[in-house]
Amino acid sequence: MMLSRAAENIYWMARYLERAENTARLVAVHSEFRLDRPDRSGFFWEPVLSITGTLEDFDARGLPRTEREATNFLLSDPQNPSSLLSSCSYARENIRTLMEMLPRESWEAVNGLHAAAARPGVGAPQMRDVHLREIIGRSQAMAGLFSGAMNDDAGYAVLRLGRTIERGSFTVQVLENALARIGDGVGDMLSLQAAEWVGVLKSLTAYQMYRRSLRGPVTRLGVSRFLVFSQVFPRALVHCLGGIGQALGRLPDSGAAAATAARLSAELAAAETAGADADRIAGLLASARSDLSALHQAVCETYFIAPTRVAPPAPASRTQAQGA
Structure with a gap:
């Protein structure tokens, strides 16, 4: 143990x-x-x-x-x-x-x-x-x-859990910031805004895989849906949640954290089925931030000696640190 x-x-x-x-x-x-x-x-x-x-x-x-x-x-x-x-x-x-x-x-x-x-x-x-x-x-x-x-044991499950929670949180932070400041652009601004969305994809090593998956122009909606709903790209939020669920499945007493991950996964699946647009995705990201913070806290309370005093994994408080 x-x-x-x-x-x-x-x-x-x-x-x-x-x-x-x-x-x-x-x-x-x-x-x-x-x-x-x-x-x-x-x-x-x-x-x-x-x-x-x-x-x-x-x-x-x-x-x-x-x-x-x-x-x-x-x-x-x-x-x-x-x-x-x-x-x-x-x-x-x-x-x-x-x-x-x-x-x-x-x-x-x-x-x-x-x-x-x-x-x-x-x-x-x-x-x-x-x-x-x-x-x-x-x-x-x-x-x-x-x-x-x-070994693919509890230690590696915890390692995967930490890496994937951090990765999912970063994807949320990058995309939420981009949706707030970059539009689709019209006229002369179209190519400039597309270039900014290419930069967003490259920040997550996603540009090449986006082009392979969508084979079309780089747009606000296309990037948003790919980075949230893709089940095959490792840094997409849905894929990260799948990894979190798999890691928690290798650990005992994971009920609280697993329930939070499952709830967020279900919310994202429903939004994808409904054809969520970029504005709806922006709202989903706020919910994802909250759920990832709750998931992190559940992990700390369940598996560590004492609840770690850590700020939630959100853009305004990314400076998480371990307790003494």
Whole structure:
């Protein structure tokens, strides 16, 4: 039987590793889009800070609204608990106590990931693309290591649970933010808005699979339905809920969390059958945020030593942290 403390460390290690990869990809895609849209008005990095739930903290610290400050804050600021560096640090701290449960190579891999994240000057434009590609590659290699070298037991179920809850929450955050600020566009704005929706897909590694699945133009409705209802794309919300259900099925006493996941799955299935439009999907995402928060809390209360004092996985409070 796995100890509660070990389960908690595995869960948070998985969440932080997934979060590191998500942050790296989000910044990489936004940096690429910045080159294509140098004339975009307003603070270009505000959407990224909003998605990561750190805009309020960024402004509260009085940091200048510049690209340099924003990327340093997102990538390498140790005072930002949701920065790439912080996520890698938290993952390393959690894995440190799990050497008897996880493949030995995972300790070396997470140290390599942390060293890459801590490299000086990683936010500089001339280094950023190569650096972030390395972070993404290392994160994906760790996911492959776990899937290929761990027993398919309760420990791996907890790892999958943490990774998939984080992944589903990030999809909700990205899509909810996009629906609030990007339309379909008409006339001269049509191609510009389509380019923004391509950026949304790329933030979730979804562009190629979207084109394979839909074989049509990139639209607000098409992207929304694909990222929510796809049963075959790993980062789609419905697919994430399926993974959550499978992981919970390998764990004892999962009733409360499983019921929350099943309720949200049923709500999404009904909306898909009804042909939900983009505005209806935006409402569904608010419900999904609440349900994922409740699911996370149920996991903490059921499997960890004491309820973890953690903010819900929502855009405004993505800076989750473990209790003492």
